[in-house]
Amino acid sequence: MNSAITGTGSYVPSLLVANQQFEQNEFLNSDGSPFKHPNPVIIEKFQAITGIAERRYAEANLNTSDIAFLAAEKAIADAGIDKEELDYIIFAHNFGDVAHGQSQGDTLPSLASRVKHLLRIKNVKCVAYDLLFGCPGWIEGVIQANAFIKSGIAKKCLVIGAETLSRIVDPFDRDSMIYSDGAGATIVAADTEGGQLLSHASGTYAHDEAFFLFYGKSYKNDAKKDTKYIKMYGRKIYEFAVTHVPGAMKSCLDESGVAISDIKKIFIHQANEKMDEAIVKRFYGLYNMEVPDGIMPMNIREMGNSSVATIPTLFDMVRNGKLENHQIQKGDVVIFASVGAGMNVNAIVYKV
Template structure:
């Protein structure tokens, strides 16, 4: 018996926002002062660091749970399973359902309950719950699903990562260009001859790191705005990530017993292209090796950072052959890794 990903699905919103769409924004520093550079310079530097050229936003009528539902439908169809046989629906997110034009999140009922309702699953033994674990939420949901199945209390789980971060950004904060919307989902179940979750590792750092990502007020001190928006200390996150994520990946790989040369792909949270590359290089350096070419599929340039949705969306795109020059096949060993608010880190070794 093995625990396998038998189906995947993703939903990429249709509304495309390019870097040029930020040219008319008034970007401010934390203290409300203006930058010394024009927006075209700010945006060019932003692209050079993050790799982001464009991102996707949800249309006005869709909320996070809708995006989650769209991805879930595709995963269920891809796995060719009866939705009534699902034991758990786990939805990872950070802000709940957000109505367009508002920053107040709605989590009553839970997003997982809303997805189950939209799927019209009648089975009351299909337990639906939400998971808030920062950007590593979807991967932590996969780890929980693996534990449920391994313990015998479940045979089939649906794990979803969904977010509409475009609705909790401060238009005066240049970091607003990072965030995007989307959803990805996977069916995890007990199989006889499928893939296999081989090992995983998770950690939470909170002594000094708890508030590296937080909810804060707009940088514009001249307007009356009581709303709170997603904020971060980018440099601190970068230093944290390049230190702790490679270690988590190495711990996980060593536990799996798989040789690093067998790893075919690394699906890392699409947070920042330069940061992700630095993480993978440091990971290989731990084994006194160079980072192999093509080992790290990337979607951030076109899709931005959709938090919990980046890894399942990226994995689905590669699995479906929709990412240029990237493919995976049965028997390949891949690593999933993420870092985010909390500060949380996790990794998983999986054989396709």
């Protein structure tokens, strides 16, 4: 039995925050010392590297589980299924529900259970659970849904990736400009005529790399010591990603039996424009090829990095003709690939 993505949906928050809105921030180095350059220069360099010009933040009255529910409703409607037919709800996130103005994550009950509650699903055999796998969480959720379908224990799964990263960033850390909020959802279902997950690859590098992304204190020395924020070693992550993600993509593609020339699109985690370009360039370099024009849809310039939500949101946009100059058709073969905290990498080769 094939596993196909039969429906997609996303929620893009309405609060748009442009780079210029950070010009009054007090950005500090990790030791608490001020930067030598003024904020307009810092922001200009930031945009040149990441590609991010603006990002979206969730409305104050909405939490991660709320925006996930809104994306899930769209995916269920798009697939044209009865929500009571769902066998699994797999919710990929990393920080739980973080109320506006707070910094503590809430995962009791699980966010998947909260989405099931909001959807008003009565079927007790619809199993809802959370998945923590860093930014590659949505891809890993699709891989798990595929396993359930292949084994015969499920026919329809709802896989969600959602996050409100704007609520766990240190305002004194310039990396705070990277992160954003969003939600993407997909229905993965048994299908003999539609799409097909052809192959997948995953890996966890936790020997020396486990804490490249971590929870740490504010760069402001007199800030509350017991409040933690998302932190990262950017250079180490960049080097890790361009080293390991292309290999995972190649392994996945070679296993699928699809020729690299037949790949129509690569949906890569929207982490950093320069890093994503370097990953794809190195991937094609493994086949002694140049990167084809238009192979890599990107929305990071307008959306920022919403972690697990980036790929399902991007795929939903392209699938529904909402990203200029990018389309996919039935029968096209695409690659999904991601890297993130853990450190985890994964990839899927999928026939639309």
